[in-house]
Amino acid sequence: MFLRFLSGRARQAEALYILGDLFEVWVGDDIDDPYHNQITAALRAASEAGLKIFIMHGNRDFALGDQFAQAAGAKLLPDPYDLTLPEWSFVLSHGDALCLDDLAYQAYRAKVRDPEWQRKMRAKPRFLRSLLGRYIRWRSGRRKRDDSYIYADLQPAATDDFLRDHGYTTFIHGHTHRAATHDHIVDGIHVERWVLADWHEDRGEALVWDGETLNREAILPES
Ligand SMILES: [Mn+2]
Structure with a gap:
């Protein structure tokens, strides 16, 4: 569905912003994985057809590097990223940095974002990282079938500070x-917060800016 999106609907746009966790797991740009290669090649084809592609790291694919970006014809964005367009400005983020009430998750996040930890991980042999990647993908697939997992939401006070x-x-x-559109009043100012939907086998979603409004557009398997 994502490949069809890249070769179809996405190409009507000027630019595509992917806000993290495009991949379930990423254990290094040097891992030769057919599943990932197919996606990287499709990004590149869209980029060569004139689509500007920007990718932000998520908590799962935080190890995406310059070699990947080059192969995909994409530019990696910092998180958060201030996007100023002629008509309006936005701030883009993956969102996990503001989920401060989940202490276990924040401890994990601090660990994997630590440059020293990342250096040690990159130094591990390729076969080991490849196995680790397959294990994480398997475990994540199993957890998704178990619907009891609840993701932490953004902490309200930290979100107000962020918007300020x-x-x-x-x-x-x-x-x-938790796809939704929220209205925040910060210092008496109305601010919108758009939460993107996650993608499933039968439905994806893109948020489309047409120069005036943001619209959620369903991406369906046959569209
Ligand atoms: Mn995430």
């Missing part, structure tokens, strides 16, 4: 698996 720091611009993020 980013000039009360429209905030777009994902990660929480």
